[in-house]
Amino acid sequence: MIHDYLVLSVILFCLGVVGVFARRNFFTVFMSVELMLNASNLAFIAFARLQQNMDGHVLALLIMAVAAAEAALALAVVILLHKQTGKLDTNVFSLLKG
Amino acid sequence: MEHSTFYLGMIPLYPLLGAVCIGLFHVLTCKRWQVPPLVYGLLACVGPAMSFFLALRVFFELRALPLDARFFTYKAFTWFSVGDLHLDMGFLADPLSGLMLLFVTFIGTLIHVYSIGYMSGDKSYAKFFAYMNLFLGSMLILVLGDSPVVMFVGWEGVGLCSYLLISYYSEDRDNVLAGNKAFIVNRIGDLGFVLGMGFLFWAIGSHGFDFLSLKANAHMMTESSILIVCLLLFVGATGKSAQIPLYVWLPDAMAGPTPVSALIHAATMVTAGVYMVARFSFLYVEVAAAGMIVAWIGILTALVAAIFGMFQDDIKKVLAYSTVSQLGYMFAGVGVTAYSAGIFHVFTHAFFKALLFLGAGAVIYVLHHEQNIWKMGGLKKKMPITYWTMLIGALALAGCPPFAGFFSKDEILYSALANGHFFIWLIGVLVAAMTAYYTFRMIFVVFHGQPRDQQAYDHAHEAPLVMTVPLIILAIGALFAGFYNLPAMFGGEQMISHWLAPSVADQHPHGSFLLEFFVIATSVAAFAFGLWVAYKRFGKGAEEPVFTGFARFAYHKFYVDELYDAVFVRPYKAIGAEISEGVEPNMTDAPVTGVVRLYMRVGTLVKVLQSGYVRVYAIYMVLGLGIMSFILSQSLN
Amino acid sequence: MLVDLLFTCFAVFSVLGALGLIIFRHPMNGAMSFLVTLVSLAGLYALLSAKLLFALQLIVYAGAIMSLVVFVIMFLNIQPDQLPAEKTKITYLVAGGVAVTPVAFFLLKVVNRLPNMPVSFADEGFGGVKEVGLIFFREWLVPFEIVSILLLTALVGAVVLAGKREKNK
Numbered sequence: 035m036i037h038d039y040l041v042l043s044v045i046l047f048c049l050g051v052v053g054v055f056a057r058r059n060f061f062t063v064f065m066s067v068e069l070m071l072n073a074s075n076l077a078f079i080a081f082a083r084l085q086q087n088m089d090g091h092v093l094a095l096l097i098m099a100v101a102a103a104e105a106a107l108a109l110a111v112v113i114l115l116h117k118q119t120g121k122l123d124t125n126v127f128s129l130l131k132g
Numbered sequence: 133m134e135h136s137t138f139y140l141g142m143i144p145l146y147p148l149l150g151a152v153c154i155g156l157f158h159v160l161t162c163k164r165w166q167v168p169p170l171v172y173g174l175l176a177c178v179g180p181a182m183s184f185f186l187a188l189r190v191f192f193e194l195r196a197l198p199l200d201a202r203f204f205t206y207k208a209f210t211w212f213s214v215g216d217l218h219l220d221m222g223f224l225a226d227p228l229s230g231l232m233l234l235f236v237t238f239i240g241t242l243i244h245v246y247s248i249g250y251m252s253g254d255k256s257y258a259k260f261f262a263y264m265n266l267f268l269g270s271m272l273i274l275v276l277g278d279s280p281v282v283m284f285v286g287w288e289g290v291g292l293c294s295y296l297l298i299s300y301y302s303e304d305r306d307n308v309l310a311g312n313k314a315f316i317v318n319r320i321g322d323l324g325f326v327l328g329m330g331f332l333f334w335a336i337g338s339h340g341f342d343f344l345s346l347k348a349n350a351h352m353m354t355e356s357s358i359l360i361v362c363l364l365l366f367v368g369a370t371g372k373s374a375q376i377p378l379y380v381w382l383p384d385a386m387a388g389p390t391p392v393s394a395l396i397h398a399a400t401m402v403t404a405g406v407y408m409v410a411r412f413s414f415l416y417v418e419v420a421a422a423g424m425i426v427a428w429i430g431i432l433t434a435l436v437a438a439i440f441g442m443f444q445d446d447i448k449k450v451l452a453y454s455t456v457s458q459l460g461y462m463f464a465g466v467g468v469t470a471y472s473a474g475i476f477h478v479f480t481h482a483f484f485k486a487l488l489f490l491g492a493g494a495v496i497y498v499l500h501h502e503q504n505i506w507k508m509g510g511l512k513k514k515m516p517i518t519y520w521t522m523l524i525g526a527l528a529l530a531g532c533p534p535f536a537g538f539f540s541k542d543e544i545l546y547s548a549l550a551n552g553h554f555f556i557w558l559i560g561v562l563v564a565a566m567t568a569y570y571t572f573r574m575i576f577v578v579f580h581g582q583p584r585d586q587q588a589y590d591h592a593h594e595a596p597l598v599m600t601v602p603l604i605i606l607a608i609g610a611l612f613a614g615f616y617n618l619p620a621m622f623g624g625e626q627m628i629s630h631w632l633a634p635s636v637a638d639q640h641p642h643g644s645f646l647l648e649f650f651v652i653a654t655s656v657a658a659f660a661f662g663l664w665v666a667y668k669r670f671g672k673g674a675e676e677p678v679f680t681g682f683a684r685f686a687y688h689k690f691y692v693d694e695l696y697d698a699v700f701v702r703p704y705k706a707i708g709a710e711i712s713e714g715v716e717p718n719m720t721d722a723p724v725t726g727v728v729r730l731y732m733r734v735g736t737l738v739k740v741l742q743s744g745y746v747r748v749y750a751i752y753m754v755l756g757l758g759i760m761s762f763i764l765s766q767s768l769n
Numbered sequence: 770m771l772v773d774l775l776f777t778c779f780a781v782f783s784v785l786g787a788l789g790l791i792i793f794r795h796p797m798n799g800a801m802s803f804l805v806t807l808v809s810l811a812g813l814y815a816l817l818s819a820k821l822l823f824a825l826q827l828i829v830y831a832g833a834i835m836s837l838v839v840f841v842i843m844f845l846n847i848q849p850d851q852l853p854a855e856k857t858k859i860t861y862l863v864a865g866g867v868a869v870t871p872v873a874f875f876l877l878k879v880v881n882r883l884p885n886m887p888v889s890f891a892d893e894g895f896g897g898v899k900e901v902g903l904i905f906f907r908e909w910l911v912p913f914e915i916v917s918i919l920l921l922t923a924l925v926g927a928v929v930l931a932g933k934r935e936k937n938k
Contacts, residue, residue, distance in 0.1 A: 036888055039813065040880045042780050046787055046806075048873045052865035053791035055750040058853045061796035061842060063747075065803050068834070069787055072810055075826075083817045083888060091819055091901050092909045098829055099916045103923030105834045109841045110930035116845050122796075123853035124747055131744025754868055761875035768878055 039080040046073035060112050060122045064105075071101050140206035140223045143186045143233065144276060144286075147240075148269035150179030151262045158258035169257040173248035176261035180244050180268050184237035190225050191234060202227055202634045203344075205278055216338040224278035224343060228635035231475065231628070232275045232407060235482050239399045240268045242602040246490055247391040249598035250497055260300060264395070267293035271400050275407065279342035280329045283408065287325065287372065290401045291318045297396065298388040310384040317381040321371015328364030331357065347414045358415050362422035365412060366405075366429075373405030374456050375433045375463060380693055382456055383440075386448040390493030393448060398455050398489050399482035406462045406478050410471045410636050417469055417637040427467025427548075431559050434460025436690070438566035442573070443679060443687040446503050447492050450574050454529065455485060457563060461544055464556055470547030471636035472617075472629040477540035479628070480613045484528035484537055487606035491522035494595035494603065495578065499588050505574060506676040510583040514592040517600045519579050521607040526575050528610040530568035531659045538655065539614035546651045551639070557651075561658050568662025576670035772888075776816055783809035791862065794852060800839050807831040818891040821901045 050073060053066030075094045082090025112122070119126060154175055161167055194202055203226035211219040225233075244264060251260055267290060274286025292315075299311030333341055335357050336349045350358070369375070374382040385397050396402070409416060409426065416423050434457045441453035458481050465474030495511065495518060496503055512519045528535035531542070541564060549557040583589035594600065617628040629638065679687045741752075782805055789802030811826040894900060905913050 035885050037880060037883070037885045038776065038780070039817065039888070040883070041877065042783070042813075044873055044876045044880065045784060047876075048869045049784070049787040049791060051754060051869050051872070052862060053787075055747050055754060056858065056861040056865040057791060058747065058855050059794075059796055059799075061838070062791065062793075062799050065790055065796075065799060065838065069790060069803065069806065072807065072830070075822075076810060076813060079814055079817050079819045079822060082819070083891070084883075084886065086891070086895065088895070088900055088904045089909075091822055091896060092904055092912075094819075094822055095825065095901070095905075096909075096912060096916055098825065099920060102829065102834055103920050105837060106923050106927045107930070109837060110927040113841065113845070113931050120851070121853070122845075122847065122851065125745055125853070127746070128744035131742065751868075754865075754872075758868055758871040762871040765871070765875040765878050768875075768882075 036080060036084050040077060043073045043077040043080065046070075046076070058123050058125055060115075060124055063124060064108050064112070068101060068105070071097055137204050137206040137225075139186050139189065140204070140225055140276065141208045143183050143190070143223075143237075144269045144272035146182045146186075146269075147179035147265040147272065150176060151265035151269060154258055154262040154265065158262065162258070167258075169252060169254075170248065172258045172261050173244075173251075176265055177241060177244045177248070179265050180237055180241040183268070183272060184234075184241050187230075187233040187237045191230050194225060194227060194230050199634060205344075211281075217333070217341065219279060219281055219341060221282060222278040222342060223276040223282075225276065226635050227631050227633075228407075228410060228475065229275050231479065231631065233272070235479055236268075236271055236275060236400050239482055239486050239606070240271075240395060242605060243391050243395045243399075243486065243490070246394075246493075246599050246602040247389075249596045250391055250493055251389065256300070260297075260389070263293055263296045263300070264391075267297065267396060267401075271404070274404055278344070280332065280346075281341065283411070284322075284325065284329065287368075287404060288322065290396070290404065291315060291322070291372070294318070294385070294396050294401055297392040298385045300388055300392065304387075307387040310381075310387040314381040314385050317378050318371045321368045321378050324364045324367025324371070326368075328361050328368065331364060332361045335361070343411065350414050350418065353415075355419055359419045359422050362412070362416050362419060363425065365408065366422070366426055369405030369408055369463075370429070371405075372408075373402045373459050373463070375405070375429055375460065376436065379433060379437070379456050380696060383449050383452045383689070386446070386452050390448065390489060390496060393452070394486045394489035394493065397452065398485040402455060402459055403462070403478045403482070406459070406466060406474055409463070409466045410475050413466070413469075413471045413636040413638075416466070417639065423467045423469055425467070427464045427553065427556055430460045430463025430465075430467055431556050431563070432460070433457070434464065434563045435559055435566075438563045438570065439686050440689050441570040442566060443683055445506055445676070447495065447505050447508075447574060447578065448489075448503055450505070450570060451485070451488055451492060454488075454567065454570065457567065458485065458529075461541060461560065461563070464548060464560065465544035468544075468548050468551050468553055468556065469637070469639040470544060470551075472632040472638050473540070473543040473547050475632060475636070476617050476628050477544060479616075480528070480536035480540040480610070483606055483609035483613050484525045484535075487521060487525035487603060487610050488529065490599070490603055490606065491518050491525060494518045494599050497599070498592050498595055500591075502585075502588060505577045507585045507588065508578045508583070509581050509585075510579070510589060511592060512579040514589070515579075515594050518595060518603065521600075521603040522579070523575060524607045525610050526571045528614075530571045530662065531564050531655055532568075532663075533652075533656060534614065536610050536612070536614035538659075539617060542652055542655050543617065545655060546648055549651055550647060561654050564655055565658040565662040568659045569666045572663050572666035573670050576666060577674065580671060581674070772816060775812065779809040779812040779816070782806070783813070792858075794855070794858075795849065796842050796847065796852075797839070800835065800842060804831055804835055807835065817888065818896045820896045821898050822896070 047070055050066045050070035053069065054063055057063055057066070075097055078090040078094045078097070080090075082088060082094075115127070116122065154172055157167070157175075158172070193204070197204075203224060205225070206223045208221040208223070211221050213219070244261070247260070247264065251257055254260065270286045270289025270293060272286070274283050274290060277283035277286055295311045295315040298314050299308045301307045332346070335353045336346065339345055339349050353361075371378040382397060382402070386393055388396075416426070437453045437456035437460060441450050441457060444450045444453060458477070462474045462477050462481070465471075465477060495508065495515065498515065499508065502508070524535065528537040531538045533539075541560075545557055545560045545564075548560060595603075632638070677683075685691070786802045786804070786806030786809065790799045790806065793799045793802060807826065807830050811823050811831065814826055815823040
């Protein structure tokens with residue numbers, strides 16, 4: 035049943051959201067974001083199957099490309115930050131503190 | 133009027149423009165090059181002179197009009213129009229304002245010319261003439277105003293200029309305090325004036341608030357409201373014209389230069405109160421009680437001031453108290469509904485009092501600013517022109533026939549007695565005797581006998597021509613001005629009374645010829661008595677007296693200034709200090725600073741939300757998303 | 770029957786992998802869990818007749834992206850003491866679960882309104898390489914080109930960010 039796929043997508047998305055703000059480790063946060071993207075990919079493909087329309091597949095593919103680009107840049111940034119401070123804690127960077 | 137009455141608006145404008153020009157010219161050039169003082173002096177005399185010629189034109193045009201429509205107006209612009217109140221900056225030329233215009237501009241011009249000589253060598257020459265022109269412009273607005281509000285504009289303007297000119301020698305703090313006193317006491321009177329105007333507006337103002345409309349609608353007011361308006365307006369007059377209880381500023385005002393005392397505190401500003409009562413004669417004549425109060429306050433002021441004048445040792449203070457006393461006479465005149473008599477006395481008083489002040493100024497100038505009469509003496513030989521002109525002025529003031537003062541004072545006393553006010557007349561006669569006494573005391577001590585200060589006497593000389601010529605002109609006026617209102621028993625036509633008839637609500641008393649003769653006889657007797665006593669005590673030279681008892685009490689002016697200080701000034705200042713130290717920081721500053729502190733505290737609290745951690749911001753996002761989904765899921769039901 | 774069993778397996782594995790990702794302390798462990806999730810998702814795509822995406826998920830996501838992430842984790846040589854001491858992890862996770870509940874609730878409600886159809890395998894013309902390619906180069910050409918530019922930008926950016934700095938910087 036198509037509902038099962040969609041419910042699974044919702045569950046994965048919420049787990050990704052929780053992971054983003056409940057963890058302080060940079061990599062965990064980053065991979066939680068990827069988890070969210072995957073969950074939405076699943077939803078797209080499920081809908082594409084439902085509507086018999088291939089556009090969902092295309093979008094999922096584009097999302098994958100974007101995720102790849104983002105991964106490259108995010109990892110470059112984390113390497114730089116690690117070089118600067120030697121820490122992987124997102125709480126360390128609080129220059130915006132008001 | 134068919135033809136343009138535009139020149140009516142120019143009459144106050146010329147002196148005002150003169151003041152602005154002199155002021156600007158001085159400000160722009162005082163740092164760059166030295167302008168010769170004569171330039172300012174001549175520039176200052178142009179405005180008043182032109183106003184005088186225009187005043188003559190007004191007079192002749194009024195004469196050409198028929199008796200029942202003897203006025204014309206000029207509306208400069210609409211000042212404001214709010215609801216019922218529609219006010220124009222308008223000017224009214226009728227017989228009363230025409231007469232006032234003539235002598236105000238004439239004497240004003242003469243005094244400006246005199247000041248060129250008196251103020252020579254002073255360093256703020258331009259400032260002086262700017263203020264004098266400003267004063268004359270304000271006085272002309274006051275006289276020409278066609279509604280109480282325009283008159284009040286001039287009223288305030290002359291009060292301001294009086295302050296500026298009294299404090300003219302501002303290096304000495306006492307002069308500034310005297311200016312402050314004048315302004316503040318005037319202000320108290322002005323409060324009464326404003327309240328009176330407001331009350332008047334409330335009563336009949338909706339039908340038009342200029343004098344002509346008010347006169348036409350006055351019958352609509354109840355008697356009690358007329359009484360209230362009259363008394364409130366009179367409070368303003370006591371302030372401006374120095375009557376009891378607000379006369380205390382005028383003697384202190386002698387701290388200003390002598391031409392200022394002559395122009396403002398003798399001839400023009402202080403008569404504004406009398407002019408105001410005459411203007412409102414249509415109100416004062418309705419309620420007898422109002423006139424009575426005015427007359428009694430007037431005559432009592434005359435009495436008290438004459439007592440003070442008898443014991444003063446400063447030549448200007450003698451003349452100041454004399455002015456207060458004569459103003460009392462004028463109010464007594466308008467109080468007993470003899471408005472034209474009061475205005476006639478204003479007219480003659482302007483001439484001889486200005487003359488006396490200018491003569492005193494000449495003496496002071498020649499003796500290098502010595503004002504104590506007990507340091508003068510025997511100046512008759514050294515300053516003949518000054519002596520003879522001042523003698524004429526003194527005879528006019530004391531009421532010697534046929535000089536001007538005799539006729540005007542006699543008119544007032546006759547009206548008082550003929551209208552049945554015996555005690556007012558009696559006090560008036562007593563004051564006439566005292567007037568003669570203190571006037572000739574001053575003349576004898578200053579000009580007769582042996583010089584008391586030999587060194588000053590040796591350096592004395594006659595005053596320069598620019599000062600003596602105005603003296604001579606004024607002396608001619610003091611001699612002959614009385615003949616304008618010669619009563620019928622001397623073969624005259626009472627020209628001034630008839631001239632003023634369309635403007636003021638005179639109640640002409642019908643006394644017998646015998647009554648008139650009686651009044652004249654008593655006035656002459658009083659003058660002769662006062663003169664004789666003065667001659668006996670001071671005629672052959674006298675020493676400076678030491679005052680004891682009542683004399684000392686009178687020399688200290690009955691300690692009225694000290695009384696006012698203790699009862700009014702000090703408590704008021706204490707309240708002010710209390711408010712500024714106790715009330716104000718807590719009541720007005722505290723809420724403001726409290727609000728500021730509240731904001732700061734709230735800001736500090738809210739600042740906690742700005743943690744700087746991206747994670748926390750992500751949490752906020754999720755929370756917002758949660759709330760939004762919650763609301764949306766409700767709508768999905 | 771088999772399809773249902775496969776679906777259940779893949780679903781359970783993906784959820785378990787996600788839970789592992791967000792619970793494990795060391796990022797390496799989290800990355801491995803995430804890999805399990807990705808492979809399960811690839812299986813789910815296959816069940817949904819998305820043949821190309823099934824392959825691409827395995828090649829690109831699980832193969833390239835995750836290997837890049839694992840590579841960087843190992844490159845940084847993270848020691849256990851370098852990891853942030855997250856004492857409040859459980860609290861935050863539970864609170865996070867509570868906070869996210871309205872969102873999940875809302876999404877589930879929306880899902881329930883949609884028509885529920887059984888999922889069967891599609892025929893030949895759905896989800897294959899040829900079909901996706903045709904759509905890409907016909908209707909979705911412009912986004913395709915833009916994404917390629919995006920990839921170029923990401924490439925240049927990564928080189929700039931992580932490259933060697935000059936001595937005087």
